[in-house]
Amino acid sequence: MKMTSLKMKKLLDDRLGSDAFKTSYNRDQDTYRIEWKDTGQGITITLPNVISKYNERGDSAIDDLEAHVTEALRIMNENHQLSGKEQQIYPVIRATSFPTETKNGNKLITKEHTAETRVFYALDLGKSYQLIDESMLEGEGWTQERIDEMAMFNVRSLNNDCTKDRVADNDFYFVAKQDGYDASRILNEAFLEEMLINAKGELAVAVPHQDVLIFADIQTKQGYDILAQMTMKFFAEGQIPITSLPFIYENKTLEPIFILAKQRPEK
Known part of the structure; x- marks a missing residue:
């Protein structure tokens, strides 16, 4: 039937x-x-x-x-109580090589993400933002867990509309809102799960720089090579580059793909 x-x-x-x-x-x-x-x-x-x-x-x-x-x-x-500046706190993705201290020697608040990326936290100031350090937490009497909870709630509230390109029978989706948190949307598990639900093939994700999030619905072996070239191009052009390595998203984890040939290496 x-x-x-x-x-x-x-x-x-x-x-x-x-x-x-x-x-x-x-x-x-x-x-x-x-x-x-x-x-x-x-x-x-x-x-x-x-x-x-x-x-x-x-x-x-x-x-x-x-x-x-x-x-x-x-x-x-998930329900969270928010007040004051809590709605202005967002996570930001940076390369693991990004400094974890301010120029004044204050330790920035961070969370592990992948081998290539790390999560920092920012207080949005409108046209700019300030990365949150330990001294700011101490001044407010807040814990890192509280900051993380606020930031993850706020990133889930962002608009996730994508543009789509189809290249060689593979679908590529781009989030580029230019709001400073495009790459941060990779932390929205519900968004990743929704993209996975709608993928015809294998779902790959890339955050080459701060101002773009790329999803790839890989349906042919050539798709991996296209994604690798695309990610490298964006990485080279970004004002705040993050990583040129894309990730496969499966089982709620992000695994980096080292694409050296015209297809994904066999497991």
């Missing part, structure tokens, strides 16, 4: 239905949306991509989709 978008919608309704959620189907765009009734936050799923996975893998594809959607919605619904 051929799987259609309407049949897939019914299947997803059965799997994901809850009194807490509202679902809808956009016939023109062939998408399915599930969102929290009380906040309107949610995920939009491209049905043809899900159907393609279903045709290949059967119910296991829907099992994976259900797990990813449930986790992403859970992350979105």
